[in-house]
Amino acid sequence: MALLRLTVIGFIVLTIIYVCLSLYSRAVRRCKLRAEWDEEGMTGDKDAFIEQGLQEYDGSLRRKLILGVYIVPVTCVAILIYVINFM
Template sequence: MFGLIRNIVIIFLLLSVVYAVLSFTARFKHRRLLEAEYETLSDFDKMAESEDDFVARGMKAYTRSYRPKLLLGVFIIPSLIGFGLIWLAQYG
């Protein structure tokens, strides 16, 4: 029983590392995309808003979108599969 609990803890730690790496890279890529998008703006638009404000507004919109929330599937899908296999092994 303790072996099962230890394995579950190890799996969740590994999934946490995977989630952190995916989250960091997704935010980094989106920030670079916003910076590139700012460079394509006209001079008039650049005068209206600084690059930092533009990127901050874009990252705030990204944080509220569904894309970062979909990364939680890193935890949900493997957990459901694991619990399903344990249930099948015990009751199946």
């Protein structure tokens, strides 16, 4: 029963952290795209440029690395449980 409680609460906490980190990372990327637009003095539709940059960001490795929020803590807890019980 305690393992189930740990799993559910852990999943909820990790999901909140993942969502916050994902939104923060996307906001930072949006700011960088705006700064790039202003620095280079581009012409055309600024919003379209930003949306295209965000679509490229959605498929990037950086976006996928944020999933480490789930993988790293679960792996650490599994190793800790194994070491405590079987070594």
